[in-house]
Amino acid sequence: MLNGKKVLFSGMQATGNLTLGNYLGALKNWVNLCEEYECFYSVVDLHSITVRQDPTILRQRARKLLMIYIAAGIDPEKNCLYYQSHVSGHAELAWILNCFTYMGELNRMTQFKDKAAKHADNINAGLFTYPVLMAADILLYQADVVPVGIDQMQHLELTRDIAQRFNGVYGDVFTVPEAYIGKVGAKIMSLQDPAKKMSKSDENPHASIYLMDDPDTIMRKCKRAVTDSEGQILYREEQPGIRNLIDIYSACTGKRPEEVVKEFDGKGYGDFKTAVGEAVVSVLKPLQARYEELNKDKTYIDGIIKANAEKASYTATKTLRKVQRKVGFPDRVR
Ligand code: TRP
Numbered sequence: 001m002l003n004g005k006k007v008l009f010s011g012m013q014a015t016g017n018l019t020l021g022n023y024l025g026a027l028k029n030w031v032n033l034c035e036e037y038e039c040f041y042s043v044v045d046l047h048s049i050t051v052r053q054d055p056t057i058l059r060q061r062a063r064k065l066l067m068i069y070i071a072a073g074i075d076p077e078k079n080c081l082y083y084q085s086h087v088s089g090h091a092e093l094a095w096i097l098n099c100f101t102y103m104g105e106l107n108r109m110t111q112f113k114d115k116a117a118k119h120a121d122n123i124n125a126g127l128f129t130y131p132v133l134m135a136a137d138i139l140l141y142q143a144d145v146v147p148v149g150i151d152q153m154q155h156l157e158l159t160r161d162i163a164q165r166f167n168g169v170y171g172d173v174f175t176v177p178e179a180y181i182g183k184v185g186a187k188i189m190s191l192q193d194p195a196k197k198m199s200k201s202d203e204n205p206h207a208s209i210y211l212m213d214d215p216d217t218i219m220r221k222c223k224r225a226v227t228d229s230e231g232q233i234l235y236r237e238e239q240p241g242i243r244n245l246i247d248i249y250s251a252c253t254g255k256r257p258e259e260v261v262k263e264f265d266g267k268g269y270g271d272f273k274t275a276v277g278e279a280v281v282s283v284l285k286p287l288q289a290r291y292e293e294l295n296k297d298k299t300y301i302d303g304i305i306k307a308n309a310e311k312a313s314y315t316a317t318k319t320l321r322k323v324q325r326k327v328g329f330p331d332r333v334r
Contacts (some may be wrong), residue, residue, distance in 0.1 A: 002142070002315065008180060009143035010039035011044040011084065011134065014061040015053070016200030018068055019282060020209040021188035023287075024251040029185040030147070031073040039079040040141050040312060041069060046084050046091060050127040051119055057114035067301060068211060069298050071291040076304045084137065086309035089316035093130070093136040096323055101132050105158060109273065139174045139317045145182035170326040174232070174319075186251040191225040194240035212288060215281045222277035223270075233264040233272055242269070245276045252279035 010030075010314050015092070018027075033039055043062050062083060071078050084090050094180075106112065109131055116123045134155050138146055148156055156179055163174040190196040192207040202208050206224050213221070213232070227241040235246050235257045249272075255263070264272050294301060298325075 001144075002038040005036065005038040006144040007040070007141055007175070008033055008145050008147065009040045009042070009138050009141050009177075010147050011047070011137050012065065014043050014045065014046050014058065014065040015048055015051075017210045017212065018065070019188075019198050019200050020211065020248070020284070023072060023196035023211055023284075024188055024248070025185040026147070027069065027074070028070040028251075029182075031075075033147075033182070034075065034078040037145065039074075041074065041079060041081050041316075042084045042137060042312070043082070044084045044134075044137065047130060049112075050124065050130050051115070052122060063301070064111045066305070067291055067294045068287075070294055070304070071287050073133070076308060080308050080311050081304065082308040082312045083084070083305065086305070087316050088321040089140055089313065090133065090136050093316075093320055093323060094133040094139050096327060097130055097132050097136050097139070097162055097166070100162055101129075101135075101158070105161070107130060109158070111152060111155070115269070130156050131155045135162045138177050139163055140319050141312075142175040142315075142319060144175055145180040146177050147182070152181065155235065166323075173322060173326055186247045188248060188251075189240070189244040190330040191221055191244070194226065194244045198303045209280060209284075211284060212291075213284070215285070217245045218280050218284065219274070222273045222280065225273060225276075227269050233261060233267065233269070235261050242272075245272065249276045249279050252276075252283045 017312075029041070030041070043065050045058065045062050048058060066081055066083075069081055074081065078115050088322070112128060112130065117125055119127070131142055131154075134152075135158060138156075138159050146156055146159075156177065160176050163176045167173055167176070188198045190198050190202060190204075190207040191209070196202075196207075198208050198212075200208065206221050208312055209221055222245070225241060225245060226246075228239050228240075230239055232239075233242055235243055237243070246257050249255070250257050250260050253260075264275070
């Protein structure tokens with residue numbers, strides 16, 4: 001509990017360009033969570049360097065991500081939006097938790113196996129202990145809930161195991177976090193292969209709509225979306241492409257899939273795709289405009305970065321000092 005509310009923590013990497021899927025599936029739904037939870041959203045740059053990054057690009061993307069969050073409507077006065085690297089407690093707690101995590105546990109992490117296969121020339125120790133750093137992120141803020149996708153569930157389970165193990169030795173130090181199960185956002189699929197999730201790292205440029213795409217590009221991508229030869233706009237598994245477009249339209253307009261089906265009864269795919277494109281444009285346009293405004297206001301963004309890093313550090317340091325004391329580090333002389 002913090003300020004009378006439960007704590008919610010999530011981290012995101014500033015690698016790749018955010019897609020419409022990230023927005024409709026996550027961001028958009030995070031806007032109101034601060035009414036119920038004390039929310040921390042960290043740009044996890046320490047995690048990003050587990051694979052090689054161009055320093056200039058990483059720095060730019062980290063700032064861009066922070067601004068996109070604000071542009072999407074996450075209020076930086078009510079939510080703590082900050083860079084992980086600005087709060088030294090993440091790395092410090094990660095070290096301690098490394099000593100409470102077994103090699104065997106980390107060896108079982110499927111994301112490690114996938115990334116090790118993908119970056120065979122750079123299987124570094126940081127990539128291996130990545131989940132421990134993630135545990136540190138979460139436990140540092142005594143988070144009650146963590147909104148994560150299915151791909152991060154195994155890491156969250158490990159976080160719970162580490163917390164319980166530590167608590168078993170030293171008493172109740174950490175809150176044991178749970179997955180956030182609230183209203184989940186729409187799961188948006190690739191426009192070129194509706195069996196795959198829309199991804200920021202897809203090589204096919206037509207597969208994903210990026211948050212910063214201009215209206216023409218958005219319309220073009222929607223019109224090229226892969227569909228089928230059924231010729232009917234129905235919400236069913238046999239028509240995954242159309243189903244995905246219905247999900248997108250539905251998430252953009254707030255209409256339920258059944259209503260969308262009714263609205264386009266008897267219409268052709270061409271008309272429907274145009275309507276989907278227009279709906280997406282009308283959602284992304286204000287976000288882009290707000291982003292451009294923020295991008296011009298360096299002083300304002302710098303102020304947010306500084307204030308939120310301080311706010312995060314305050315909570316993080318409280319947990320860290322407690323942990324350091326528990327494991328037997330000497331008290332600081334004041
Ligand atoms: N590993 C997460 C991802 O790639 C990002 C992340 C880092 C995170 N620390 C976190 C997510 C803490 C939730 C909570 O998606």
